[in-house]
Amino acid sequence: MSEPLPREIRCVLIPSGGVRLLLPNAAVAEVITLAGVEPVADAPQWLVGRIAWRGWRIPLVKFDHVAALPEDGGAQAPRVAVLKGVTNHPDMPYIAVLTHGFPRLTTLNAELLLPTHDGHDLPFGVRARVLVRDDTAVIPDLEALEATLLDMHAEA
DSSP, rough: OOOOSSSSSEEEEEEETTEEEEEEEEEEEEEEEEOOOOTTTOOOOOOOEEEETOOOEEEOOHHHTTOOOOOOSSSOOOOEEEEOOSSTTTOOOEEEEEEOOOOOOEOOGGEEEEOOHHHHHOOOEEEEEETTTTTEHHHHHHHHHHHHHHHHHHHH
């Protein structure tokens, strides 16, 4: 017998450029200060480079470029949200996302999350566009990001 789905989910809104990413709270491993970015040769514009974190070298994604949304980084110092990988691949257990500000905790249920998809194709890296209370946000397609980054890692 399967467990019933929770009525409410604890989530975070992560400011990244001109967008807010909506993720389950459990997806975020840590928020750290940006330091020591190692460039990646021939990387797409959205891949800033790699950073060292707890013995791992993890890819750092600039999400506003992945989502092809306007840049509006704000005046706050850049930080990094380290996200847990979704495929449990041993070569890439984490992905880092460049942020501007701190993630904001929120608790959601189905009534508070409204899709805002207008029928156009969603950009690479975006699973859905949503309205969360009064905030617009995107739900990132972490599976697609991770698959692309793993392909790039295999080719290197």
